[in-house]
Amino acid sequence: MVKKLATGELDVAICVTEGLVAGINSNKDASLRLFGTYVDTPLPWAVSVATDAKFCSLDDLGFGAKFGISRPGSGSEVMARYAASQYEWATPQFAVLGDINQLVAGTQEHKVDAFLWERTTMQRHYTAESVRYLGTVKPPWPAFSYGATEQFIRRNPELLRDLVARIGQVAERFMERREEGLRFVCDSLGYAAEDAVVWAGYVGFSLDGAVNEAKVRAVARALQRAAVIGDCALEDIVLRPGQA
Template identity: 35%
Template sequence: MKTVNIGGVPEHFNLAWHLTIDSGAYEKQGINLNWIDYPEGTGAMCKALRSGEIDMAVILTEGIIKDIIAGNPSKIIQTYVQTPLIWGVHVAQNSNYKTSEDLKGTKAAISRYGSGSHLMAYVHAKNHNWDLKTDLNFEIINDLNGAVKGLTEGDADYFLWEKFMTKPLVDQKVFRHIGDCPSPWPCFVIAAREDFISSNSSTIKSILNIINNTTSEFKDIPSIDKTIAHQYNQKIEDVQDWLKLTESSQQLTDEATVIEVQKQLFALDIIPKTVDYNKLTALI
């Protein structure tokens, strides 16, 4: 049995992985797929890939591109979710801020530097024509629970996180949702360490075949909306909205997308250079 460690966020996007693991599909192929949750998100997974703690990750597109350029010895092997991630802009329920424009020069809560919440704060700032050097400030809060504490206690002023995962906190009047900031690219990719790719291509192919068969039919699974709502503490109408807005992918991320993401990250001064497509991707 070949053990493969894979990381991802504990969110509804990754339910398909848990369904396939629970079904025993990987074990039938001689694979012990060990899923590790990373509530801290992309920055933590980049670190785990670098250290060898995990072999693969389901990770935000912008975050892994940035980290590969910064020296992470990994490659993107497939797009996982083709549609953008809808980042909600949140403030504490009792905050005086009413609109995104009010947040100029205030402090953004981020899970860690290099995370999606960090990088998307730049996209949000650019969308509002802020000065990226003077109008952005950050407070590291680690995860969603840290954001609740940070915003409630005033250590930070706003927080960008996936809109549907934070909806229960809005419903509970912990956060107030004041806007959206969709990522301008496909949101999640599957990445793997280069050394793992070079010696485990057949194992990776088996894993991708299993997960792709499930994601391609995910919306047709009976009562999938009820399953997601129950497992992730969501209202069923919110889950149904999320399902309408979300499309998976079973293909390697195309060159035009990789170039466009790099262009935008470079323009935001998030990456120091752009690199060739084959430096960032690997065809399995």
Template identity: 30%
Template structure:
């Protein structure tokens, strides 16, 4: 049995992996897939891949591209989610800010530098023609940290996946004042160069299994109810999320990768655009 360490966020996007593991689909191929939830998100996962404490990650496209350009020995092996990620823009329930324009020159809560919440704050600022040089950040590590920061006023707004944060909006902890979709497919599967060199066949088996599950995922009977229960989300929210989410079974297109790199470079988040071979497996 080959042990493979895989990491991802504890969110509904990754339910196909847990389903496949529960049903023994990887074990049937001789693979002991060991999943670790990383609530801190993409910045932390990039660090874990670099340190070698994980072999594979389900990770945000823009975050892993930035990390690889900066020297992380990792490759994108496949797209995972084809559709954009819908980033909700949140303020504390008692915040004085009512509108997106009110957030100009205020402080954003981010899980860590290089994370999606950090990078998308730049995309959002550019969308609103704000000066991205003036962005300020408060590192809050995870969702609990964001609740504390927005409630106590150490940060002014927080960008996180719309449906993951919706229970906090429903409970009156956050107010959502807008959304910002990613301009590209949001999640990819990434692997360390070390893993790719040593276990190419194992990776092939893992991708075959997960692609079978994601192809059929939406047609599984009562999948919406299962997701609702597993992630403590309202059924109508899960149905809406499923309707706008598409999984992928193919590699990230070179043109899309170039678009991501050019956007990050224009925002001053990477210094150079590298050839696709440096990033794509």
């Protein structure tokens, strides 16, 4: 989605926050910016390995593990680099495998040692014993944020404020009608009912879309330590609709 924002295929996208910040830094000519928050709670990234893997804990990945990723610059890569910096792992190696099914297959076939993906999405694969859960990496920042080009944000402040407000209203209704909302999640995404309940327990939507500057700075600092991005000032990342 970040690439499509940069090429003009999309006007607005809701992206994994760390992926958006990394994309803003790596597509400087496109002048991408983060302009709002969609999911204010952190996204838990599950670390998965083959069922017969020798790894028993996250610390066991610290000696040069090879990680599967969906594509270069994706959340699966960014979070693997973040985890390596947080846990002081050796510099990880990467193999581009594709979507979640290809990542699972690549791990089963020992093309890679591990991969990271959203925790609840992985539960069906753990239940089927396709791969084994090793642990969770949970960064201290909002899971999903809104992104657009600086030009689009400056030209459409009212449109974007209205968009965020309307999405916030829908999210509020979703939370008020929890049972109905969870049925929709199960029917649309194929989650088991108990998995949807777990998911709803850790997801918190931002109803006003406000940007927490301290948390954005935390993302940038963490990605800098992980060598995902270079130096990046806050004003090069965040631009609110209507901001001068």
